[in-house]
Amino acid sequence: MIQKKICMLGGFAVGKTSLVRRFVSNVFSDQYQTTIGVTVEKKCVTVASQEIMMVLWDLYGEDEFQHVRDLYLRGSSGYIVVMDGTRKDTLQTALALQQTAANTVGPVPFVSIINKADMRSEWEIDEHVIEQLRDRSWTVLFGSAKLGQGVDELFLNLATQMVQRPPLSNTHP
Amino acid sequence: MSSDSGRSLPNSPTSEGFTSREEDWTQLRTLLLAPEQTQLDELRERLDHRMVHSQEVSQVLPEAIAIRGVGDQQLSNALTPYVENGFIAAVRKSPRAIVDAIAPIMGPAIRQAIARALQSMTQSLNRSLDESLSIRGLRWRLEAWRTGRPFAEVVLVHTLRYRVEQVFLIHRETGLLLHHVATDAAVVQDQHVISGMLTAIQDYVRDSFGASPDQTLDQVEVGEWTVWIEQGSQAYLACVIRGTPPASLREDVHDALAHIHALHANALADFAGDATPFKATQPYLESCLLAHYERPPKQGALKGWILIGLIVLGVVWWGWMAYQAQSRWSHLLDRLREEPGIVITQARSMWGDYHIEGLRDPLAKAPTALVIEAGLNPATVKMEWAPFYALDAPLVLARAQSILRPPESVQFHIEGGILVATGSASPDWAREAKRLAVLVPGISQYRDDGLVTASISALLDRINRTVIHFPSGSSTVEPSERVALDTVAAILRELDQLVSQSSQRVHLEVLGWTDATGPPARNLQLSQERAEAVVAVLREKRLDKAATVVLGSVRPLDQGGSNQESANQRVATLRATLTAQGQDSQTADP
Structure with missing residues (x-):
């Protein structure tokens, strides 16, 4: 078994913690609880007959007052960028965070997800924008932590990418 | 091209010309195509003979495996089932060889594990025995019962100075767990999450206080636990310690981490999530699992027992004394109640002081005598008596x-x-x-x-009329005559009482008599002896104080008396008188 550090990135209240809890414990709570600092969870998955322990660092949500420090990103083997489909501003935050992550940990695999698919009618992020993201070679998935849709796929997708890519040297710029 | 040339050779018109041309062609072909032909033969040889192919593969196989192994895990995945099957087959075929091979490794490991288990068991047994029977043990049992915690935990909390319960070896950059050891008694949560959180907490603290990377979080305290963090260049050690560890423990942890860095420098630098190589760090991490228990000094326990013994003796002695004092007190009260002329109205005792109030007839026995008789100190007994007349x-x-x-x-x-x-x-x-x-x-x-x-004179008269008879020639008072003397003695006592208030005394004179027979000198002597005999009898009755008894004069023989009369003269007579200051005041003659 190999262990991998994975960071959850995204604006505040996009559903990072909800996705992690749905993935790890298969539970969901409507009550919003802001994450202070970091919460660490773990789950083991098997991808391509390779067992992986995903150690998930659920970071606090970034907003105009609090910027995610690169300190927490160090040593990540992959990361997940979460957006809230109903708030267009979370897209800008996601782009900025991805840039920070790429600068800190280098070209490691990452997956992005537009959460709250259960409220599709209220989405502000449209197909055009999503296409632009995919043009930038982003993997963009849709999901709902509330309904449990697309959650396992999200993490397994990242795990698969990490297995396929030869391990990088941990030295980064 | 060469094959085309070869195919045109058999088309020659004449046999002779054909033969010579054939040879020429062969020569030419040999000259022109010899290297290619050799290569062709070799290739055919390779295709036909696999052995040759394997030999060449064997030359590149190690490199090939190494290159592929670096690339990804697929080679390992592919080989794992065959390696497993091969190993199982090998074990089945010749288990002895496997046993011989692993014995040098497993033997010490098993011995070490057994020794540690026995040591741990002995320690806990000793501690349980030590603590079960002591006062302190009983107190802890009570605490365990009160708080609902296991007894072992209560003992641990009280006796443990410190114990390193868990040691985490954590990759510094990723926060991933490299290796983890824990004591049997430790409650181990998810060590992977803990190692991630420990790293995150350090990052968080550093971030929150704007600390530089070399400023690190060294210690975290939570209730009974302390987490010590020892930083290394690539990895750090986190020790979960129960109790208060000594500063010297830091050095041990530091040494262990330094050894790990020295021995696993490459593995640490190349770490990409596979923690398997770090299982070898087990002995170093275990060397950090130290513990120190407080042992109560034996001498202290002995002193404690002596103290307890003295206290018990003191309590017993005090109880015995109190019981005795109480018994004496009760006895005194009983005696006072029994005593005529004494009535107790109130009695109380307090810390060795006694107080009695009551009524007492002035003629009753002195209470102090009863207090002494009961065995109490009269100074401690205060008595207040009101006088009264008792009708006992x-x-x-x-x-x-x-x-x-x-x-x-x-x-x-x-x-x-x-x-x-x-x-x-x-x-x-x-x-x-x-x-x-x-x-x-x-x-x-x-x-x-x-x-x-009776009047005094009547009594004197009764004495004076008393006559004591003697046989002829005898001066012995006959028993029959003694009755008369008894009466005299009683009257004398009575007289003495009667006259005592008048400062007078009774004066008694005893006179001896004889008959006329016999020589006068003898008779004189006999009469004196008879008077002395009577005095002696009265003296036996202790009348010295009642009366002054004197030997009276001896009367001479009356001349011319008859025999009958003579017999009557063998007597002693008494003359009692009252005297004041030795003088006769009243005389009664017979």
Whole structure:
């Protein structure tokens, strides 16, 4: 078994913690609880007959007052960028965070997800924008932590990418 | 091209020309195509003979495996089942060889594990035995019962100075767990999450306080636990310690981490999530699992027992003394209650001081004597007595005696509140007694029916008429005559009582007599002997104080008396008189 550090990135209240809890414990709570600092969870998955322990660092949500420090990103083997489909501003935050992550940990695999698919009618992020993201070679998935849709796929997708890519040297710029 | 040339050769027109041309062609072909032909033969040889192919593969196989192994895990995944099957087959085929191979590794490991388990068991057994029977142990049992915690945990909390319960070796950059060891007693949560959180907490603290990377979080304290973090360049050690560890433990942890860095420098630098190589760090991490228990000094325990013994002895002695004092006190109260003329109205004791209040007849026995008799110190017993007249018969009698002052010849006794006087007394006393008796408290009536009253002169007369007879020629008082002397003695005592108040004394003169027969000198001597004999008898009755007894003169023989008369002269006679200052005041002659 190999262990991998994975960071959850995204604006505040996009559903990072909800996705992690749905993935790890298969539970969901409507009550919003802001994450202070970091919460660490773990789950083991098997991808391509390779067992992986995903150690998930659920970071606090970034907003105009609090910027995610690169300190927490160090040593990540992959990361997940979460957006809230109903708030267009979370897209800008996601782009900025991805840039920070790429600068800190280098070209490691990452997956992005537009959460709250259960409220599709209220989405502000449209197909055009999503296409632009995919043009930038982003993997963009849709999901709902509330309904449990697309959650396992999200993490397994990242795990698969990490297995396929030869391990990088941990030295980064 | 060469094959085309070859195919055109058999088309020659003549046999001779054909042969020579054939040879030429062969020569030419050999000259031109010899290297290619050799290569062609070799290739055919390779295709036809696999052995040759394997040999060449064997030359590149190690490199090939190494290159592929670096690329990804697929080679390992592909080989794992075959390696497993091969190993199983090998074990089945010759287990002995496997045993021989692993024995040098497994033997010490098993011995070490068993030794550690035994040591741990012995330690806990010793501690349990030590603590089960002591006062402290009982107190801890009580605490365990009260708080609902296991006894072992309560003992641990009280005796443990420190114990390293878990050691985490954590990759510094990723926060991933490299290796983890824990004691049997430790409660281990998810160590992977803990190692991630420990790293995150350090990052968080550093981020929050704007610390530089070399400023690190070294210690976290949570309740009974302390987490020590020892930083290394690539990895850090986190020790979960229960209790208060000594500073020297830091050095041990630091040494262990330094060894790990030295031995696993490459593995640490290349770490990409596979923690397998770090299983070899187990001994170093275990070397950090130290513990120190507080052992109560034996001497202290002995002192404690002696102290407890002394306290118990003291309590027993105090209890015994208190019991004895209480017994004496009860005994005193019983005795006082029994005693006539004493009534207790209030009695209390407090810390060795006693207080009694009550009524006491002045004629009753002194209470202090009873206190001493009961064994108590009179100084500790305070008594307050109010005087009163008791109606108990002995006290009424004593009171009558003290007030009426009867002569010795008078006896008193009480019959249901009636004072009865018997014996003999002077008429004066009898009259006075009759008047005073009914005034004595406790006496309702006075009866003196049995009291004989007589005058002094009548009594003197009775003595003077007494005659003691002797046989002829004898001066021995016959037993029959002694009765008369007894009466004389009683009268003398009575007289003595009667005259005692008038400062007079009774004077008794004894006279001896003889008959006319025999020589006068002999008779004179005999008469003297008879008088002395009577005096001797009276003296036996101890009348010295009652009367002055003197030997009287010896009367000469009366001349011319008859025999009958002569017989009557063999006597001793008495003459009692009252004297004042040695002089006769009253004489009664027979």
